[in-house]
Amino acid sequence: MPRDVTMPQLGMAQDAGKIVAWLKAPGDAVTKGDALFEVETDKATMEVEAQASGFLTGVTAGEGEDVPVGAVIAQISDSADDDTPALQPAPANSDDLPTGKSVTMPQLGMAQDTGLLVNWLKSPGDAVAADDLLFEVETDKSTMEVTAGFDGYLAATLAEAGQEVPVGAQVAIISADKPTNPVARSVTATSAPTPQPVADKPQPPQAEKKPTTLPPATTDGRILASPKARRLALEQGLDLALLIKAGHPQPFHVADLDTLRAIPTETPVATAAAASMSLTAEIASDGFTDFAAWAATNGLTDADALLAGLVGASMTAPCTVTIDRFGQQQSYIVPAGRSLSEVTQSDDTPDLILRDLRGTALRSVSVGATDRPVLTLMSGTSGLKLTLECTAAQMDGAAAIHLLTTFADRMEHPLHHLL
Template identity: 65%
Template sequence: MRHDVTMPQLGMAQDAGKIVSWLKAPGDPVTKGDALFEVETDKATMEVEAQASGFLTGVSAAEGEDVKVGAVIARISDSADDEGPAPEAPATAVPVETSNALPEGKSVTMPQLGMAQDSGLLVSWQKSPGDAVKADDVLFEVETDKSTMEVEAGTDGYLAATLAEAGENVPVGQAVAIISAEKPDAPLARSAKSPPPSDHETPAVAEATKPERAKERPAPATPTPQPTHGRILASPKLRRLALEQGLDLSLLVEAGHPQPFHVRDLDVLKALPRKSAQPTAAAAAAMHHLVAKVTGDALPAFATWAGETHGLTDPDAILAALAGASLPNAANIAVDRFGTSQTYAMPDSRTLSGVTKTDAAPDLILRDLRGTTIRSADMGADTVPVLTITLRRKGLRITLDCAADQLDAQAAIQLLTDFAGRVEQPLRHLL
């Protein structure tokens, strides 16, 4: 079975990446997790791993070439002899500046949250067309097979157009919004399935927005509910509140309440009759969800110093040491980085050099999502507490998710405070 290799999106503002080097040659066998090629963006150079096992074939992008996000640049095949036609880049949305029907501004695209992801489900809009937005404002929520995340605007301005509706699946790299520098006279909202209006239709749109015709404009139609294929579309905050209060979101579905669900629907959910007087074990467990913000990212420089000074060349072991030192007792820390995971044992001495790899079950999971486009995470509790590191505009965001029976409130606050402090000033670990 063939598996397409695409140019990943490593940043919200990224629309292309440069192939620095291929680490495998055409015909070479590859194993899932092998470094396949190096890609350079405005912010970083990183290795991209193979997402399937097989043989590298159909390479269509050369070293030094700039490739659009989402374009197919190679494939992983069952045979090294699979030299079929070179893969073609997927169709891309019409650029903003070439379509007379769209306002001018910066395009916000559907991010790629995983190498195997080719689309994302737009759960909800957090801003309305015409609203003023800041770069750090949450613009919309998107759901993939693995998580639901909030996507920030990325620039200051006004939401001039929304190009997809809640409940629609949008291909990675396709524009879903336009942010303009000036307040738009006629904000646009349309479905991702709607074809762009032709040039001769544009004047009619402009005419309909004149003040004297405002009374003739029909009320916006309620969007047709989109099929959810069994998934419940709800904001991360509502999911968390429902879990904490032992509420079942499927009751809203059965009642015919329109999706996606938001916090404002919580009162409706509370008023619905329960299915059973016995809450589920998951619902009965209260949740702790804490967020800390750290200025800057001192981890890369600290890892370089640790490698040059002490020969510690495993950045995941360093992260595990910082997390383990924030716990009251020695523990096993699993570092999960973009689909790969390794568990480390923290020694009683709490020294960096004493951290070792282990196959034991973890006491804490640390997800490092700095190499992805994810800017916030609210994925709920796991079998153990979870710390998640994501990038923000001027530093890092660190999230702690755990059940109350894993850590009480005071212990959760202390863990996040200590870990955030060590991440901001890693040398504190040595004090």
């Protein structure tokens, strides 16, 4: 069936994005990972990748158009002739809703279609500040706290805890005045997609499906699985390796855990959850921004390479560091020594992932143990906030403390790295 292509949310405060250029034409064959179009926001211009293979069809937005976050702008279909209309979220029933600023479900990853609203941190009618934590949202990759984004009062909540909400759908209203009758609704009453009738028509022949094959095994024996699936498997004592033995294709997702539970075993699975650590540091000022601008005047124009160099130097170099920003990743090899000019791009498996969330409204993150240590960089009240998450098997407590404190010092005083 067709896969919707939606306008991604590249920043927490982003309501819409401008389509700069389509990199594929309607009817073109696309492969998962191909650059599909360029989108521009107030903060950046980025290429958006196709999240499935097929043919680009049903393009509804042209170059130069501003498109709301979460709106369907095209489809990836099994056939170039498929013109099945896309389902658009129905508008909220606004006749009896209070007026104010809309808070929408953020897109925390490029492949994310929905988010699970885990918990409301404010109640309808509460006064909120722009930086107050409003609710928690969970995707396959992470669980994060989302801020209100506006000063005022929580006049309406349009989804309940435990419900899946489409990306870009309205989940709350912040009003300037204290509401007399705050509203609390279920998502089904506001943003659930409304199926559109499709006239009967001859269906084009479907391309012959090729048998699914397992991806090649990794050289280091890693199992390919989403962070959420990995975390739940650890918590529930499930062995993901049994899925590989049963011939189940990787990567594994949460839905595959039901298959795993049904696999008979000769002895009970006794995989214990690996002990994990989460360390947080705050620095009073961000010295890296000015340092990167100075370095650019001296020929070092790749700011991500500089960032990877500072992280790698805080570890045991040589090593490989991946910079992750809104689902876009680039890895760098950091050689031994302090020379930032020798940091180069790489396709190697990373020793550590740096998730850069500066400039977003996020102020805390809790992803849990993954197959690599994850260092998250966020904006703080005045400077920066850094969170390191890893397992005891990946590094001991002393090494984790050394890494975080050393990197925090380098981000606050980058010139110390050159001394």
